[in-house]
Amino acid sequence: MKEMVHQSVLEVVQGDITQQDTEAIGNAANSRLAGGGGVDGAIHRAGGPTIMADLRAKYTGCPTGSAVITGGGNLKAKYVLHAVGPIYSGSPKDAQLLSSAYRTCLELCTQHQISAIAFPSISTGVYGYPVEEASRVALKTVKDYLKGHPEIKLVRFVLFDSKTYSVYEEALKELTKTE
Ligand code: AR6
Numbered sequence: 481m482k483e484m485v486h487q488s489v490l491e492v493v494q495g496d497i498t499q500q501d502t503e504a505i506g507n508a509a510n511s512r513l514a515g516g517g518g519v520d521g522a523i524h525r526a527g528g529p530t531i532m533a534d535l536r537a538k539y540t541g542c543p544t545g546s547a548v549i550t551g552g553g554n555l556k557a558k559y560v561l562h563a564v565g566p567i568y569s570g571s572p573k574d575a576q577l578l579s580s581a582y583r584t585c586l587e588l589c590t591q592h593q594i595s596a597i598a599f600p601s602i603s604t605g606v607y608g609y610p611v612e613e614a615s616r617v618a619l620k621t622v623k624d625y626l627k628g629h630p631e632i633k634l635v636r637f638v639l640f641d642s643k644t645y646s647v648y649e650e651a652l653k654e655l656t657k658t659e
Pocket of ligand 1: 514
């Protein structure tokens with residue numbers, strides 16, 4: 481499913497983030513930037529050891545709600561944006577932190593002249609964020625950013641399983657209806 485947000489494309493697909501040919505992909509990292517399971521593990525496996533070497537050389541960590549950039553190693557993507565989403569707690573701060581994790585990635589795209597990025601569903605695996613809530617925060621944050629930033633031409637959400645995909649698809653439809 482895809483829609484235009486001003487001059488940009490916002491897309492929701494089912495698939496594997498490690499296979500995307502967008503200039504950048506997002507990663508759901510932890511604040512120690514230590515690697516792990518889930519999408520983080522998959523990205524480091526597919527991209528090879530240079531991604532971790534790049535992280536170690538440039539950063540000692542990353543606060544929750546922020547993101548850092550590395551090269552993409554063996555991935556098709558030239559860059560990986562390692563975003564740290566919140567561990568879900570049920571407080572209103574969760575949404576602020578999740579939104580700022582996505583927003584920081586988009587700001588890094590603007591700074592590095594990256595015009596296309598694919599995101600996984602940050603925080604909705606091990607970090608326990610309910611997909612319904614997280615999808616609304618993610619899509620709203622991206623839509624709001626795209627409205628003021630035509631330099632970003634494509635944002636694609638790549639959802640690993642069909643259930644998560646359906647929730648994002650529904651959230652995008654709802655968001656479009658209510659705007
Ligand atoms: N492509 C796209 N999405 C994927 C892929 C893939 N190849 N693999 C998994 N997902 P999670 P979090 C989905 O747990 O909740 C790590 O250990 C997955 O189905 O990867 O932010 C980090 O190091 C789910 O929908 O990230 C952190 O410690 C989504 O990606 C912690 O987990 C996010 O699930 C971060 O937890």
